[in-house]
Amino acid sequence: SACHRRAMADTPRSRGRTQRAQFYFILATVWEAVSGHIRYSIPEEMQKGSVVGDVAKGMGLDSERLSERAVRLVSGGRTQYFALNAESGHLITAERIDRERICGRAETCLLQCEILVEDKVKLFAVEVEITDINDNAPSFPAKELELKISEITAVGTRISLPEAQDPDVGINSIQNYRLSDSAHFSLAVQAGSDGAKYAELVLEKALDRETRPVHVLTLTAADGGDPVRAATAHIRVVVGDINDNAPVFTQPLYNVSVLENAPRGSLVLTVNATDRDEGPNSEVTFSFRKITDKAAQIFQLEPRTGEISTRGDLDHEEAAAFEMEVEAKDIGALSARCKVLVTVLDVNDNSPAIAITSLLGPVPEDAPPGTVISLLHVQDGDSGPNGEVTCSIAANLPFRLQKTLDNYYSLVTDRALDRERVSGYNVTVTATDRGTPPLSSTTSISVQLSDINDNAPVFSQTSYTVSIPENNPSGASVCSVRATDRDWGENARVTYSLLEGEGREAPLSSAVSINSETGAVYALRSFDYEQLRELRFRVQARDGGSPPLRSNVSVRLLVLDQNDNSPHILHPASPSDGSTGVELAPRSSEPGYLVTKVVAVDADSGQNAWLSYQLLKATEPGLFSVGVHSGEVRTARYFVDRDGLKQSLVVLVKDNGQPPLSATVTVTVAVADSIPELLSDLSSLSAPAQPQSGLTLYLVIAVASVSCVFLTFVIALVALRLRRWRESQLLDSSSGTFSGVPVSHFVGIDGVRAFLHSYSQEASLTAGSGKSQFNFPQSNYANTLTSEQTCEVKDPFLMAEEVLPTQHVNIIPLSYDFSFYYFSQKLFAFHFLLCTNLDIMNGSSAEMLVSAV
Numbered sequence: 001s002a003c004h005r006r007a008m009a010d011t012p013r014s015r016g017r018t019q020r021a022q023f024y025f026i027l028a029t030v031w032e033a034v035s036g037h038i039r040y041s042i043p044e045e046m047q048k049g050s051v052v053g054d055v056a057k058g059m060g061l062d063s064e065r066l067s068e069r070a071v072r073l074v075s076g077g078r079t080q081y082f083a084l085n086a087e088s089g090h091l092i093t094a095e096r097i098d099r100e101r102i103c104g105r106a107e108t109c110l111l112q113c114e115i116l117v118e119d120k121v122k123l124f125a126v127e128v129e130i131t132d133i134n135d136n137a138p139s140f141p142a143k144e145l146e147l148k149i150s151e152i153t154a155v156g157t158r159i160s161l162p163e164a165q166d167p168d169v170g171i172n173s174i175q176n177y178r179l180s181d182s183a184h185f186s187l188a189v190q191a192g193s194d195g196a197k198y199a200e201l202v203l204e205k206a207l208d209r210e211t212r213p214v215h216v217l218t219l220t221a222a223d224g225g226d227p228v229r230a231a232t233a234h235i236r237v238v239v240g241d242i243n244d245n246a247p248v249f250t251q252p253l254y255n256v257s258v259l260e261n262a263p264r265g266s267l268v269l270t271v272n273a274t275d276r277d278e279g280p281n282s283e284v285t286f287s288f289r290k291i292t293d294k295a296a297q298i299f300q301l302e303p304r305t306g307e308i309s310t311r312g313d314l315d316h317e318e319a320a321a322f323e324m325e326v327e328a329k330d331i332g333a334l335s336a337r338c339k340v341l342v343t344v345l346d347v348n349d350n351s352p353a354i355a356i357t358s359l360l361g362p363v364p365e366d367a368p369p370g371t372v373i374s375l376l377h378v379q380d381g382d383s384g385p386n387g388e389v390t391c392s393i394a395a396n397l398p399f400r401l402q403k404t405l406d407n408y409y410s411l412v413t414d415r416a417l418d419r420e421r422v423s424g425y426n427v428t429v430t431a432t433d434r435g436t437p438p439l440s441s442t443t444s445i446s447v448q449l450s451d452i453n454d455n456a457p458v459f460s461q462t463s464y465t466v467s468i469p470e471n472n473p474s475g476a477s478v479c480s481v482r483a484t485d486r487d488w489g490e491n492a493r494v495t496y497s498l499l500e501g502e503g504r505e506a507p508l509s510s511a512v513s514i515n516s517e518t519g520a521v522y523a524l525r526s527f528d529y530e531q532l533r534e535l536r537f538r539v540q541a542r543d544g545g546s547p548p549l550r551s552n553v554s555v556r557l558l559v560l561d562q563n564d565n566s567p568h569i570l571h572p573a574s575p576s577d578g579s580t581g582v583e584l585a586p587r588s589s590e591p592g593y594l595v596t597k598v599v600a601v602d603a604d605s606g607q608n609a610w611l612s613y614q615l616l617k618a619t620e621p622g623l624f625s626v627g628v629h630s631g632e633v634r635t636a637r638y639f640v641d642r643d644g645l646k647q648s649l650v651v652l653v654k655d656n657g658q659p660p661l662s663a664t665v666t667v668t669v670a671v672a673d674s675i676p677e678l679l680s681d682l683s684s685l686s687a688p689a690q691p692q693s694g695l696t697l698y699l700v701i702a703v704a705s706v707s708c709v710f711l712t713f714v715i716a717l718v719a720l721r722l723r724r725w726r727e728s729q730l731l732d733s734s735s736g737t738f739s740g741v742p743v744s745h746f747v748g749i750d751g752v753r754a755f756l757h758s759y760s761q762e763a764s765l766t767a768g769s770g771k772s773q774f775n776f777p778q779s780n781y782a783n784t785l786t787s788e789q790t791c792e793v794k795d796p797f798l799m800a801e802e803v804l805p806t807q808h809v810n811i812i813p814l815s816y817d818f819s820f821y822y823f824s825q826k827l828f829a830f831h832f833l834l835c836t837n838l839d840i841m842n843g844s845s846a847e848m849l850v851s852a853v
Contacts (some may be wrong), residue, residue: 038053038055038058038059038115038124038125038126038127039126039127039128039129040052040053040091040126040127040128040129041128041129041131042093042097042128042129042130042131043130043131043132043133044097044098044099044100044130044131044132044133044135045096045097045098045133045135046093046096046097047093047096048093048094048095048096049092049093050092050093051090051091051092052082052090052091052092052093052128053090053091053128054088054089054090054091055084055089055090055091055115055124055126056071056088056089056090057089058124058126059071059115059117059124061089061117070117070118070119071084071086071115071116071117071118072084072086072115072116072118073091073113073114073115073116074113074114074115074116074123074357074377079095080094080095081093081094081095081097081111081113081128082094082111082113082126082128084115091126091128097111097130099130099131099132100132100136100167100168102130103130104167104292105167105169106169107169107170108129109129109130109131109132110127110128110129110130111127111128111129111130112125112126112127112128113125113126113128114126114405116357116358116375118358121358121372121375121410123404123405123408125405132168132169132170132172133168133172133225134168134172134223134225134226134227134229135168136166136167136168136172136229137166137223137229137230137231138164138165138166138174138221138222138223138229138230138231139164139165139166139231140162140164140165140219140221140231140232140233141162141165142162142233143232143233143234144233144234144236145161145162145219145233145234145235145236146235146236146237146238147159147201147235147236147237147238147333148237148238148239148240148332148333149203149207149237149238149239149240149333150207150239150240150242150243150244150332151206151207151208151209151239151240151242152242152244153203153206153207153244154203154206154244155203155204155205155206156202156203156204157202157203158188158200158201158202158203159200159201159202159203159333160198160200160201160289160327160335160337161177161187161198161199161200161201161219161235162233162289163196163198163199163289163290164177164221164231164233166221166223166229168223168225171223171224171225172223172224172225173196173223173224174196174197174221174222174223175197175222175223175224176189176197176221176222177189177197177198177199177219177220177221177222178219178220178222179199179201179217179218179219179220180217180218180219180220182204182215182217183204183205184203184204184205184206184207184215185201185202185203185204185215185217185237186201186202186204187199187200187201187202187219188200188201188202199219199221201217201235201237207239208239209239209240212239213238213239214236214237214238214239215236215237215239216234216235216236216237217234217235217236217237218232218233218234218235219232219233219234219235220232221233240332240333242332243277243281243330243331243332243333243334244277245275245276245277245281245282245330245334246275246330246334246335246336247273247274247275247284247328247329247330247334247335247336248273248274248275248276248328248336249271249272249273249326249328249336249337249338250272250273250274251338252338252339253338253339253340253341254269254271254326254338254339254340254341255341255343256268256269256340256341256342256343257342257343257344257345258310258314258342258343258344258345259314259344259345259347260314260315260316260344260345260346260347260349261314261347261349262310262314263310264310264311264312264313265309265310265311266309266310267307267308267309268299268308268309268310268342269307269308269340269342270305270306270307270308271286271306271308271326271328271338271340272306273286273306273328273336273338275330275334277330277332280331281330281331281332282330282331283330283331284328284329284330285303285304285328285329285330286301286302286303286304286305286306286326286327286328286329287301287303287326287327287329288301288324288325288326288327289325289326289327289337290324290325291324291325292322294319294322295322295323295324297311297312298310298311298312298313298314298322299311299312299322299324299342301326306326306328308324308326308340308342314344315344316344316345316346316347316382316383317346317350317381317382317383319344320343320344320346320383321341321342321343321344322341322342322344323339323340323341323342324339324340324342325337325338325339325340326338326339326340346382346383346384346386346387347382347386347435348382348386348433348435348436348437348438348439349382350380350381350382350386350387350439351380351433351439351440351441352378352379352380352389352431352432352433352439352440352441353378353379353380353381353431353441354376354377354378354391354429354431354441354442354443355376355377355378355379356374356375356376356377356443356445357375357376357377357408358374358375359373359374359375359445360372360373360374362448362449362450363413363417363447363448363449363450364449364450364452365417365418365419365449365450365451365452365454366416366417366452366454367413367417368413369412369413369414369415369416370412370413371412371413372410372411372412373399373411373412373413373445373447374410374411374445374447375404375408375409375410375411376391376401376408376409376410376411376429376443377407377408378391378407378408378409378431379407380431380433382433382435385433385434385435386433386434386435387433388433388434389407389431389432389433389434390431390432390434391409391429391430391431391432392429392430392432393411393427393428393429393430394427394428397414397425397427398413398414398415398416398417398425399411399412399413399414399425399427399447400412400414401429409429411427411429411445417449419449419450419451419452419487419488420454420455420486420487422449423448423449423488424446424447424448424449425446425447425449426444426445426446426447427444427445427446427447428442428443428444428445429442429443429444429445430442431443451487451488451489451491451492452487452491452545453487453491453543453545453546453547453548453549454487455485455486455487455491455543455549456485456543456549456550456551457483457484457485457494457541457542457543457549457550457551458483458484458485458486458551459481459482459483459541459551459553460481460482460483460484461481461553462553463553463554463555463556464479464481464553464554464555464556465555465556465558466478466479466555466556466557466558467557467558467559467560468523468527468557468558468559468560469559469560469562470526470527470528470529470530470559470560470561470562470564471526471527471528471562471564472523472526472527473526474523474524474525474526475522475523475524476522476523477520477521477522477523478512478521478522478523478557479520479521479555479557480518480519480520480521481496481514481519481521481539481541481553481555482519483496483519483541483551483553485543485549487543487545490544490545491543491544491545492543492544493543493544494519494541494542494543494544495516495517495541495542495543495544496514496515496516496517496518496519496539496540496541496542497514497516497539497540497542498512498513498514498537498538498539498540499537499538499539499540499552508537509524510524510525511523511524511525511527511535512524512535512537512557514539519539519541521539521555527559528559529559529560529561529562529604529605530565530603530604532559533558533559534556534557534558534559535556535557535559536554536555536556536557537554537555537557538552538553538554538555539552539553539555540552541553561604561605561606561608562604562608562657563604563608563655563657563658563659563660563661564604565602565603565604565608565661566602566655566661566662566663567600567601567602567611567653567654567655567661567662567663568600568601568602568603568663569598569599569600569653569663569665570599570600570601571596571597571598571599572596572598572665572667582668582669582670583595583596583633583667583668583669583670584669584670584672585635585639585647585669585670585671586671586672586673587639587643587671587672587673588639588673589635589639590635590638591634591635591636591637591638592634592635593634593635594632594633594634595624595633595634595635595667595669596632596633596667596669597630597631597632597633598613598626598631598632598633598651598653598665598667599631600613600631600653600663602655604655604657607656607657608655608656608657609655609656610655610656611629611631611653611654611655611656612628612629612653612654612655612656613626613627613628613629613630613631613651613652613653613654614626614628614651614652614654615649615650615651615652616650616651616652616664617648617649617650618647618648618649618650619644619646619647619648619649620643620644620647622636622637623635623636623637623639623643623647624636624647624649624669626649626651631651631653633649633651633667633669639671643671644671645670645671645672646668646669646670646671647668647669647670647671648666648667648668648669649666649667649668649669650664650665650666650667651664651665651666651667652664653665
């Protein structure tokens with residue numbers, strides 16, 4: 001492969017590094033399989049995109065479905081060192097990892113991250129150990145070093161040499177020192193308490209400044225890596241004057257603690273060293289012999305006093321401790337060293353940080369309690385109690401927090417939700433540490449509820465009662481029903497429809513319709529109050545949910561009456577042949593005498609059917625009056641001789657509508673006290689003024705025939721009265737209810753007795769062209785006419801018993817006065833009609849009379 005070819009072409013040094021990387025990768029795979037935990041070990045400085053391990057296998061997931069299950073890497077650090085390849089399921093490096101920069105000289109360097117499986121809201125902790133490689137060469141603080149050694153320095157004296165620095169650890173750190181060949185000096189390598197090695201220059205032979213004042217040596221520091229890396233420093237030894245006492249520190253180790261919020265310039269500690277020499281040889285200066293770059297930026301050392309103070313800001317979260325070496329050197333280059341350990345104490349200066357690692361979309365309002373809505377990661381940069389964090393939310397919310405891993409909380413539903421009551425929540429999560437005083441931070445999570453169709457439409461009214469005037473135009477608006485739905489969106493879209501009822505003569509759809517979107521109800525036809533006064537139907541409201549919900553409401557439509565019907569006159573009836581009925585009034589009647597009664601009805605209702613009567617025209621004004629509300633025609637004064645025999649009255653019947661409608665009827669009244677007087681008056685009226693034609697003979701014959709019929713009727717009536725007198729007495733004795741009433745006042749229809757009240761003008765005669773009719777109103781003083789019976793007489797000479805049975809009417813024996821007066825009135829009315837027309841014998845009038853006869 002290309003990688004193999006590159007390795008072959010590389011130098012032996014590169015080949016060794018590649019082999020070690022492969023070894024570390026194999027070791028990481030074996031480690032994963034054996035431990036059973038998701039933990040890997042990789043060497044530092046791997047190329048970006050290098051495979052760390054197969055996390056899909058470690059989590060027991062199918063690598064081909066990682067993208068479908070929304071598996072992602074969650075890291076709370078400032079720098080993302082790893083990434084997750086969703087296609088292969090491998091954890092890869094996101095950048096080159098420098099172990100020395102991340103962990104310094106720590107023996108074990110672990111990087112942690114979490115892998116989140118969002119569809120299960122499950123976390124997996126992953127630890128990656130970064131192993132050291134020999135990527136740093138040793139280095140001395142200075143390439144040139146000058147030492148001053150007194151010439152009287154005793155043989156065997158040890159002089160500390162500058163320690164080489166190597167950021168690597170273990171075998172890759174400093175392993176040995178070498179000194180160039182010298183007759184006066186040798187090198188002694190010592191190991192410190194921490195395992196670090198440092199070199200000391202040992203005087204093997206007494207110095208003679210006069211012989212050789214300067215000695216030049218080469219010091220080499222080498223590590224144990226493969227290949228080995230080394231560094232050199234040149235030492236120039238200057239033989240000086242006698243200084244036989246080196247400084248001595250009061251204690252070899254200084255251990256001090258300082259608060260991380262100490263201001264700049266704060267005194268940390270003072271190191272103290274003494275020199276037993278006198279004069280200039282006892283003057284000691286202090287300097288840092290071994291200090292890291294980070295510590296050099298924070299601490300400063302006063303050379304004369306040995307005071308160590310801060311010149312930078314301390315941060316426990318960045319560095320919890322510093323280790324330094326201080327060297328005390330006298331004027332003669334004799335020195336001593338001590339170790340200083342500064343512990344940075346944590347103060348509660350970091351508020352907890354809340355990160356939302358996962359958030360569910362709109363939550364269905366029917367989500368069961370315990371549904372996970374969001375996953376929170378909480379961090380606090382402090383340590384100890386200052387870094388212990390608890391999270392909380394308001395108690396009145398339908399949610400709760402539950403802890404999953406060390407620093408993870410899940411926001412879950414605690415009870416049933418209702419979007420119609422609250423459509424969304426802003427959940428404020430408060431994280432508080434246990435420091436003194438405690439610090440806290442908040443974050444807001446917007447939880448929106450998605451709607452389900454759990455509310456049926458509700459009408460604004462429990463029922464609707466509306467009205468519409470009759471004769472409305474087709475398509476007129478009747479009313480508008482309105483229903484609302486507490487749901488949202490499509491679940492709240494309401495449509496309307498009509499429900500057909502059972503048992504209707506005509507379908508409801510032929511009368512009304514409804515707009516399915518607005519709920520407006522329209523009339524499809526014009527309504528007639530006289531045919532339909534009320535229409536009841538139901539309207540159904542249906543929402544757009546799945547499944548849809550419905551509700552019904554009853555609608556009562558009242559048709560209002562309008563004055564669209566004129567009064568209809570029932571009595572006196574107007575025959576179809578144009579003839580006019582005649583009413584009789586005695587000339588001796590007093591004022592207020594009831595002549596007849598005009599009866600009319602109106603198909604409308606209410607005030608549209610309130611009828612009033614008035615006399616519109618009369619032959620003799622002031623002779624008759626009409627009751628405004630009763631329609632009774634009465635005499636207004638006494639008759640005088642100049643009053644004519646025949647009186648014509650035009651009665652107007654008017655309703656109370658707006659505008660009012662009316663009808664008229666003509667009433668003919670014959671004025672006479674007795675039948676002979678009436679006949680004589682008729683004879684005088686019918687005397688011809690000139691010779692008449694042959695038609696007069698027919699009229700005379702007609703008058704004679706009527707007279708014969710009258711006399712025959714009187715004889716038959718008397719005989720009938722005598723024959724049934726006994727029978728009438730039995731009927732009177734058997735009637736207990738009407739024992740005090742004369743039998744002549746009863747009329748039986750189909751064998752049933754009925755009480756009959758009569759007055760003198762209870763019958764009228766009308767004549768037409770071909771037949772005569774007797775009209776029998778049941779009551780002339782009633783406000784309305786309730787029944788009417790008509791007996792058609794084809795032969796005027798038939799007896800009453802022969803005529804009446806043909807109409808299925810059984811007549812109980814009548815009193816003589818009633819029967820005689822009743823039939824005589826009818827016969828003389830007809831006789832009067834003939835006689836009053838003798839003066840108009842010519843033309844069509846004569847032919848009409850002949851046909852009437």
